[in-house]
Amino acid sequence: MTHLVDHLTQQLWQELLAVAQTAGLDTTKFTATHRAIVADIAAYLATTPPMPQPAPVPSRLSHWVGRLRGNGHKPSKPAITPPIIICGEPGTGKTTFLYLLDMVLRQKQGLPDNIQPKMVKQGKFVYVVEKRPFCGTPLSLLSVKKWARLLHFYAWDTTTHRLRQADQDAFIQTTLLPMRVLFADEVEMVGYSPTIPDLVAQGLLVVGSSNQYEFAQLVRESVPPKIYTVAGDDMRLGNPDDAVVQPGSEMWRLFELGGETAVYETLPYRIIQQPNGLYLRFNFDEAIRAPLLEPEWMQFLRRVYTQITYVPLRAETPYVLLLDHFSLETLQTNYNGIIRLVALFDAIEQLGMGAVIRHPTHSPNLSRAAFSQLKTVIQNQPGVDIDIKRRTLVGIDRCISRLGQAAHRARRWLPAEA
Structure with a gap:
């Protein structure tokens, strides 16, 4: 497993540098911190992908036997991978690094981007997603706020006018889970709970960026993030x-x-x-x-x-x-x-x-x-x-x-x- 992770880390890193050079970025700005993030993603991708959990349809007999044994038909939950959050001052290249990771995983590694400009529910309800482009390619990256709105769209029952957790879970498992890694920027101190916990609970890895350094809500939700801090001069063009x-x-x-x-x-x-x-x-x-x-x-x-x-x-x-x-x-x-x-x-x-x-x-x-x-x-x-x-x-x-x-x-x- 270690050899596989090392090989995948090196492959992802070389692909990331190549994409960065194509985009006209200075690759000398990338440090051991950036490579460590790539290594964490490689370690996650080297594991067996979590499988969607079908809703159980037990018979009367199996349900009765399960009660006698003290268990039901609850499927085992996937292992939770702590979200990765890249922290630092504005302009230190956090979101640009997410752009590069997004491009590498979707374009080079073949992980799907199932987020379409128009997401459709039940064949008739449409939610418009503004896809962010990088080097002419639409990205899967969304802000945490937009991930939250997308989950709400699929969780909202238009008949009962209530949120249905089962509908949200079904969307995550069928549409998002094959993507393996989700990218989210603007992960600030408030406003992102329970979006990230809902995603990682299904076995997804969330990689985000933030101008903040404390994430009390994630800690309260029992999904404390793995934090990386990047520093350096403001690399943005324009004041x-x-x-x-x-x-x-x-x-x-x-x-x-x-x-x-x-x-x-x-x-x-x-x-x-x-x-x-x-x-x-x-x-x-x-x-x-x-x-x-x-x-x-x-x-x-x-x-x-x-x-x-x-x-x-x-x-x-x-x-x-x-x-x-x-x-x-x-x-x-x-x-x-x-x-x-x-x-x-x-x-x-x-x-x-x-x-x-x-x-x-x-x-x-x-x-x-x-x-x-x-x-x-x-x-x-x-x-x-x-x-x-x-x-x-x-x-x-x-x-x-x-x-x-x-x-x-x-x-x-x-x-x-x-």
Whole structure:
């Protein structure tokens, strides 16, 4: 067994490095920690795959005999493999490493990706899954929140309007179990229970990433994770202050242009078509009040693009948000606003859009120091539940990352500064 694991580890590692080089990544950034994660995955894959457990249909006699013997027809549960969580500061390559692992296992090792863009239940109920692309290939990786929503879709009984654990288990066993390894990012301190315990209880290995280092919910569910910590410089392209548009620039001119005006839900917006791309402008204050979370933002952003261009939105398509009247100070006590802003930039990241921001009367300060000051104000805010503060701070970290990357994409597409 040891020889098999060593051989598989070496094979996976070489394939991962090859995929990383093809993607233009610096393979010298990978360390012994990354290889140890690969070794853990290899050790899991070398074991016998857990088999789906059919629901028992005992006869009266066998049921009576089982009761006399003190046992029933309960199938033996598969061994639980502790989830692996890669922890570290934003920008240290955690999610990118999951992308590489996903590509290697699905494309090189032949493990199936049974997550389709449209998941169907009972032949008529449809759940749309936003597949994240990497190097042009859709990945099986989802955020923990999206895994939870997918499980809920299959567990929800549309007749009785109740959750049926048996239906969820059947979905996991028939659809997810053949995938062997599931990848999940955004595993934060709250909100992921019982999703990960439900998955590992069926014999799956879950490999996740998180900006946090403590996972009390998993410990309470008796599935303490195996934690790996990665460190290093922020490897993301772009900084949040790159998103700020300066007066007199060609980008500033785009904010001043007229265009088709419409309203989505409660959000007024303007569409600006230019030879080099499509631009969508709306105000910051209205965006953080709009009753939209990530799925609704994605639906809105995708719909606008398709209605104007008559073609589906694809990766690396010049499509840029112009976010006007941006104010970091507004967010100091507006926790719902922060969550909605994070949801907006999560959607922008998923769709590969660009984004820039401005304020007509003063230049916003979006330096990392300014965001750190915002986090300090929130941490010291009296009378606010600690879990709310924690979720908000995690959201700010993610927003910093998303905004910087969206600004980098926009700068590649937008006209150069005057």
